[in-house]
Amino acid sequence: MRLKTHICKRTSVNNNIDYRLQSSASQRSASGNKEKANKEKANITPLSCVDWSSNEEIYFVSDDHQIYKWSANTRDSVEVAKLPDDFIPTDLHWLLLGGRSSGGGKGSDTLLICSNDGRFIILNKSARVERNISAHSAAISTGRWSPDGAGLLTAGEDGVIKIWSRSGMLRSTVLQSDEPISCARWAPNSTSIVFSQGCYMSIKPLAANSKLTRWRAHDGLVLSLSWSTHSNIIASGGEDFRFKIWDTQGANLFTSSTEEYAITSVCFNSEKDVLVVGSFNMLKLCSSAGWSYSSCRFSEPTVGSFYTMSWSTDGTQVACGTSTGNLVVGYIVERQLISRNLKATTTGRKTINLQDITNGSSDVLDFPERVINFGLGYGHLIVATSNQLHIYNEKYINTPIIIDGRTDVRVIEVGKKFFMVLDATSIWVYTYSGRLHLNPRYPGLQAQVPLLTARAVTLGLDVLAIRDNSDNTVIHIFDLVPGASRQYEPHSLRAKTQIAEISACRAGTLDDQYVVLIDNNRELYITESRNLNGAGGGGAAAGGAGNAERGLNGRNSNCGEIYKIGTQLTTVMWASETNILVGVHDTCYSIWYCPGEGAADPTLIALTTLTIDATEFGKNITLESFEDAIVTFRCAGALLPVNVNIYCEILHRTLMEGQWQQALRICRLAQNGNLWATLAAIATRKNQLQISEEAYSAALQIDKVSYLQYIKELSSASAEQMAENSLMLGRLIEAETILLHNKKFPEAVALCLRMHNWRRALEVAQKHEPELLDKVLEKRRRYLKALQRDEWDSVFLPLLDKESDDN
Amino acid sequence: MTEELQKAGLYIDDIYRLRVQDPAIANETNELRDECLEYANKLQDFKKYAEDFHKLISDFAKDVEKEKLRAIGTQNLLKTIAKERQAEQQVYQSKIHEKNIELERLRNEYQYLQRVESEQQEIINNYLLNQ
Structure with missing residues (x-):
């Protein structure tokens, strides 16, 4: 990934001055030259206030008191308004209430500008000053709207942080201290503030009586901070030539090597896993984990130090203000996605190169608008431009299907049958033929859409799961099977703890669909995600317990049971074609060969889970992809592929097709404990007593074998056997119901x-x-x-x- | 008679014309006049030459001044070039560093890909053996 930059000429600025000079020069040609030089020098005032008002427009103001608007369409800047002469701006921030639309903000958008004499002003969209408030006794170093839009904070060099309502009424004084505050930022959830004083960083939660966390962050002054909405971590850059990344407890996650100059600014991308770091004449594009993609130097012409940076709301472009007064706009190119035989790379703002290694073809796809996001997988490439979706099938590259009206797509997730996009207004599930399959709704979704992230939304084979943002313990699960009767009514599942991340399995059969949840304590849970809608199913099913199919439905009585299957997970991913799960811990990774079927039985989970040390990879491992039987880890920028047990993958595939004898042969061939346990778990679940007995005996689970033998002794398909079977699967209530409904009271x-x-x-x-x-x-x-x-x-x-x- | 005339301040020259001035003096005066004229002319020439020379010299001085400035500039440039080179070296150094990291990444990837390949080969061999 690379940052392509251009220095925006502030043409109108220079033109103006030139014009004025020429008129004066004609009168006094001798002194004219001198004056011109002086004026040009005076024009080099540092640019420290830059922000995007939409995806196409940048507002900036420097010490010449003039607010300019630069537009990406015309590549030119125009004057918008003039600040009073005694108002030296120090910070500028847009509140974009109109959402993330490309066509410019709505009327309710407001602009906040702070000055070095302790005042701040609030301007409306037409750049009229609505409020002018004297807030601090010294210069305001930072003024920021809160992410939820409810208020704003100002931090000054008098050591005070204040919170104001949107209309500029003082709400509270968060902090009073003696040291000047150099930078302050909101937490993404607007409930705490991080700020820096000297070499120290502090986090102050806004809840009453909460304690301040303060630590020494850098050996020099901390110059800049950024709090990531994407991954909830904090970056800081300091005069010790380093940038560092911290978690919200203040633990250090990453420390960079010393750069050539002081790090003057850091800024997280709100949509992507990207951090941009600015130094003297250099911009560095890093991942959130800290390792760098590339760096971009400005040797000719030099631009000076990057004082401020701001990502556009769609996360594709970054605007930077430098010490020489230049406005530098950069956008990400060479973003790359790889899936099986396909590799998609953005080569420009409007082009993607799609390579297929199986037939050696390489296609350049051109788009009429800027590419905002793209997703690749299952033989399809989904490209989101500013207002459209393009669906490419790997077989018919030349004839994409185009969907109009999806503006500013933030998340694209591809599944086997459907793909999901999350845009400015809602979540949409499409089929690959371009037909809208589902537009899920649940109470409160509309308000939550801007806050949803890829971690909170997941598309499985036949389900779509969304974590509720107002109540983090609730997940809404939508059934995607065509013709499912309750598509628009989600099943809501409530976990015991707050959920941080969810992931639905991407393969399997209709009956075996699972969702895994990682809670705030980084513990991993699993639950079934289908067959949930029959709340009364347990009772009804047990009534006809003699009927095998009803017996299957009988599982419903335990629906929504959430089982814990792992601890200390940073992230998880399902395989693309089978229900194998891989998860990353701090220094190791685990593979769950049978997380779904074995979930009810801790011994089975233990038997089918493999934890492998990953210290050889290095630190901060993340999961990149899990295609077929190959897990790809990303570690310090390198993509490291690792094989999982391929037999187990094949076993899952054969079992999906119900080929039990084939499955047995595979197990006998491979002779592996994990494999046998996996077979045992699935066979037990599918009531294949004979096979599960053999599998259990091979996996050396004597107790299970003898219990299975006992079950087999019971008359087949009798209520007792069914009940015992349910017990075997850990479904106590169901077993009891079966017995009761069949009037087997003594049993x-x-x-x-x-x-x-x-x-x-x-x-x-x-x-x-x-x-x-x-x-x-x-x-x-x-x-x-x-x-x-x-x-x-x-x-x-x-x-x-x-x-x-x-x- | 000549003396008489001389007393009256009159002279007779060689061709017996009556003169009010001694012809010898008159001749000398004439000569002097001619010489004076010549001298004046020469002086005029000299002045021109001097002026030309002055112009030349001052032009030359200007050139010298220019060259001098240029020399100082070059000297300064030379001085900064060392620094520039140093900075350039630093840039290249950090670029090399970046490339090295990239190389390390790719090497790592290659190593893991090789491992995957050998594992897959092993499975294929195993499978063929069991056929």
Whole structure:
């Protein structure tokens, strides 16, 4: 990835001055030259206030008090307004309430400009000053609107940080100190502020009575900060020639090597995993993990230090203001996506080069508008330009399908059957033929769309899962199977903890669809994502328990069960063609060969999970792709492919097609514990008793084998066998329901007793067969005796009394 | 008679014309006049030459001044060139560093790809053996 830059001529600025000079020069030709030189020198005032008002327009103002607007369409800047002469601007920030539209902001957009005498002004879209507020006793170093748009913060060199409402009413004084504040930024969720004083950085949560976290960040002054909305980390650049990346607790994630000059500015891209770092005559494009893609030097002409940088809202362009007063605009080129035989690279603002290594072809795709985003996978290339979507099939490159009206697409996710785009207004699921398949809705979605990220939305084979942004514990799951009756009514699942990231499996069969969740404690959970809609299914299914198919539906009674299958995960990814999951921990990675089917049974998860040390890769590993049986890790910029057990991949494929004998042969050929355990898990789930018995015995799970033998002894397809089978799959309630509905009360009570579910046993006995009561009490007595305790359960106490009365 | 005339301030010259001035003096005066005229002319010439010379010299001085400035400029440039080279070297150094990192990345990738290839080869061999 590279940054292509051009220095924008502030043409109108120079022209103006030249014109004035010429008129004066004609009168005094001798002194004219001198004056011209002086004026030009005076024109070199540092440009420290730059921001995008839309994806095409940059507003900037330097010490000459003139607000200019530079437009990407005309590549020219025009004067917008003039500030008062005593107002020396120090910071400028747009609040874009109109959303992320390309066509320029809405009327409600407002501009904040701070000055070096402690004032700030709020301007409306037509550049009329609406508020002029004296806020600090010294220069304001930073003025920023909060990401939620509710207010703004100002931080001054008097050591004070204040928060103001949108209309400029003082809300609170967050901090009062003696040291000047050089930079301050909001957290993406607007609940805390990071700021720097001298060599120190601090994070101040806004909640009452919360503690300030403060640490020494650099050996020199901290000059610039940036808080990433994309990955919630903080970057800082300092006078010690280094830039560093921190997590929100202040732990250091990355420290760069010393650059040639001080790092004057850092800025995270809000949409992509990119950080841009500015120094003297140099811009560096880095990944969020810190390693650099490329650097861009300005030796001729020199531009000076980069004082300020700002990414456009769509994350494709960056505007920079430099110490010599130049406005430098850069955009990312050579972004690359690789999937199987296809490689797509952006070569310019409007071109993509698509290479296919199987037939050696290389096509240059031209677009009428700027390319904002693109996705590649499953033989399709999806390109989002400013207002359109282009769908390319690898077989018919020359005839793309074009969808109009999708503006500023932020996230593209390709699946086997569908692809999903997240744009400025909503989430859209399309088929590859360009037909809109689903436009999911749930209460509150509209307001959340700007806050949704790729981590919170996931497209599986047949499901779309979205994490609710107002309540982070809730996931909404949409069924994508064509003709599914409740497509527009999501199934909402509630986890116990806050969810940070979700990912749906990309392959498998209709019955085996899973979603994995990573919560805020970085623990990994898995849940089924289909067959969820039958809330009453358990009862209905058990009624016809003799029927095998109903038995399948019977699983519904345990629907929505969330199982924990891993801890300390940084990120996870499903395989493209099978339900194998790979996850990255701090210094190792894990492969779950059978996360879905085995989820209910911790031993199975343990047997089918392989954790491999990854210290040889280095630090900060991320997952790039997982195609077929090859996982690609990205580590310090290098793409490192690693094979997973290919037999297991083939096993999954054969099982998807229901070829059990073939699967057995593969397992026998490979002779691998993981493989047998995987087969066992799937076979048990699909009620293939014979095969699961063999698989379990090969995986050395003696207890399971003997239990399976016991199940097989029971008359086949009887209620008892079904119940036992359910137990085997860890579905206690379902087993009990099956027994009850088939009027097998003694067995049901015995089951409850086996599970030490005393109250339930008692309840069942009392309700259905009073003569079983004695048995329950007898067992309870023995249990108490073994524990050497007296009865404590309030349900059993009256019975105990009665019994003693009888005696 | 000549003396008489001389007393009256009159003279007779060689061709017996009556003169009011001694012819010898008159001749000398004439000569002197001619010489004076010649002298004046020569002086005029000299002045021209001097002026030309002055112009030439001052032009030359200007050139010298120019050259001098240029020399100082070049000298300064020479001085900064060392610094420039140093900066350039630094730039190249950091570029080399970047390329090295890139190389390391690619080498790493290659190594892992080779590993994948050998694993796949192994599986193929294994499969063929088991056929």
